[in-house]
Amino acid sequence: MTRTAAGAPAPAGDLAFTLDRGSPVPLYHQLAEQLTAAIERGSLGPGSLLGNEVDLAGRLGLSRPTVRQALQSLVDKGLLVRRRGVGTQVVHTRVRRPLELSSLYDDLESAGQSPATRVLRNEVGPAPAEVAAALGVAEGAGVHRLERLRLTHGRPVAHLTNFVPEGLLELDTGRLEATGLYRLLRAAGLTLHSAHQTVGAVSATAEEAARLEEPEGAALLTMRRTAYDHTGRALEYGSHQYRGSRYTLDFQLLARS
Structure with missing residues (x-):
């Protein structure tokens, strides 16, 4: 379940994430790891579209740079691809x-x-x-x-x-x-x-x-x-x-x- 800064649940599309703001693990890394897990278990299948950075940041109660860094880490791994006019899309699982x-x-x-x-x-x-x-x-x-x-x-x-x-x-x-x-x-x-x-x-x-x-x-x-x-x-x-x-x-x- 995703938590806002106040600790209340916040939806993220059809998925839920657990972000521990008191953890020494950076929030972008927590989000990247949970997105990776969702891709690997099939909750986000090949071709799935993620919202844009502004929408995701708002849904998750995160800053836009934090969301951008999380998504870019998955792009670098080959799990996501940015397509002009389409958005950020799941490519494949490991x-x-x-x-x-x-x-x-x-x-x-x-x-x-x-x-x-x-x-x-x-x-x-x-x-x-x-x-x-x-x-x-x-x-x-x-x-x-x-x-x-x-x-x-x-x-x-x-x-x-x-x-x-x-x-x-x-x-x-x-x-x-x-x-x-x-x-x-x-x-x-x-x-x-x-x-x-x-x-x-x-x-x-x-x-x-x-x-x-x-x-x-x-x-x-x-x-x-x-x-x-x-x-x-x-x-x-x-x-x-x-x-x-x-x-x-x-x-x-x-x-x-």
């Missing part, structure tokens, strides 16, 4: 992906994130040493190299580079833009059984930053994964980069008995 053998496309679709794919490269060439070792093929053997940009609500989430042994399945660019690689593998009768995955982080180069619409030097989550079928044959090797501002991995830890 992608929270379970740590399991699944594709980003399937996870985004399950979360209602409307995934889209832009194929940047789809070609067959000789396997570099690292790729050959991961796939268990001879160095220089033919492999499909796929580079794709995965988007949600028109904004990039990840840059995906995958290598698949030549002859394993047909990899048509149109089908790759319409669905995920793991779906194509399953449709070809190839069953994903297990994977080895390594997660890390890097600072975005100028090229990487431009591709993922992040500032140069921004944190990017990285993932390298080799997926296998039930016989232990490698089906694909991927080297991916994800926007740190929009992507997290969720997983459960169990105590060792």
